[in-house]
Amino acid sequence: MGHxxxxxxxxxxxxxxxxxxxxxxxxxxxxxxxxxxxxxxTMVGKSSPVMRGxxxxxxxxxxxxxxxxxx
Numbered sequence: 001m002g003h004x005x006x007x008x009x010x011x012x013x014x015x016x017x018x019x020x021x022x023x024x025x026x027x028x029x030x031x032x033x034x035x036x037x038x039x040x041x042t043m044v045g046k047s048s049p050v051m052r053g054x055x056x057x058x059x060x061x062x063x064x065x066x067x068x069x070x071x
Contacts, residue, residue, distance in 0.1 A: 002044070004040060006036050007037060010032055010033040011033065014026050
C-alpha cells in the first residue's frame, strides 16, 4: 500500500471542504496533495505530475516562501 493512501485522505478532506463552503481550505488541500504526490513519487523513484508539468498554470510550490529575499 505504501504512502499513496494519504492522497485519498487529502481528496476526502478536500471534498468535505468544498461541500461545507470552505474554499480556501479546499485550495490548500489541493496544493498539499500536489506536494504529497511529488514527495511520494520521489520516494518510489517515479516522476510526479508536478515534476512533469501536467498541471499547467500551477505556480511553483515554494516560489512564494520568501527564502530568497534580499535586504
